[in-house]
Amino acid sequence: MELDKAAICLAKLGNPARLAMFRLLVKAGDEGLAVGDIQKELDMPHSTLSHHIAHMITSGLLIQSREGRVLRCRLDYQLTQDLLDYLMKDCCKGLLSEETAAA
Amino acid sequence: MELDKAAICLAKLGNPARLAMFRLLVKAGDEGLAVGDIQKELDMPHSTLSHHIAHMITSGLLIQSREGRVLRCRLDYQLTQDLLDYLMKDCCKGLLSEETAAA
DNA sequence: GCATTATTTCGATAATAGTCGAAATATAAA
């Protein structure tokens, strides 16, 4: 991953609402979560949540697919992985504790 | 690390200039880098760089210490480590590839 | 003290991000 792309992704995660959403989506795994499910968990106005989701989509970290009336959100795991790789390998090479490396 | 703190740190890294600076500081290690050294590498106006440095300081990721006329910048490795731990363990538990975990 | 070097602070401006109600769109169900 290039630095600029990594910066964009990190900026998207650098907001409490979006980082919380990201955590939920990691936990949700392949199944993902409906927007409504996220809304219930994060308890914010629909329009605000939608705005944050749009942010995540533009970065590519989040993928939406329609299932009837429901829009289901999933992480792009490959991109997420690439971002973590960038941070851990390229960016912080040698900075890792044994513990983190074994996480 | 708490989510809010992680979000603040990620937001600081979520800017190309600051992420580039972060990389330089990782590479520089304990020795750190003078502001002037960073400026030469990143080639931006002093005032702009200073602004970004101030951002990094408020997040706690960057520590400055004066050595004569020179201000030396170092990363707070513990905090950096805590942030990576947060992402890898708390946030992305189970999402790691073997490869990344072994980085 | 005065000039030099290193860096920040100030101040102004432009750009981006965050918030949220109201209206619009998409789909399904009655």
Add this chain to the structure above:
DNA sequence: TTTATATTTCGACTATTATCGAAATAATGC
């Protein structure tokens, strides 16, 4: 074919961030 549900888009506003020249501060050497 109307009503209900899920979600987004619009519009307006406020707040934060980014940029950078000019002036200020801090330390050193003459």
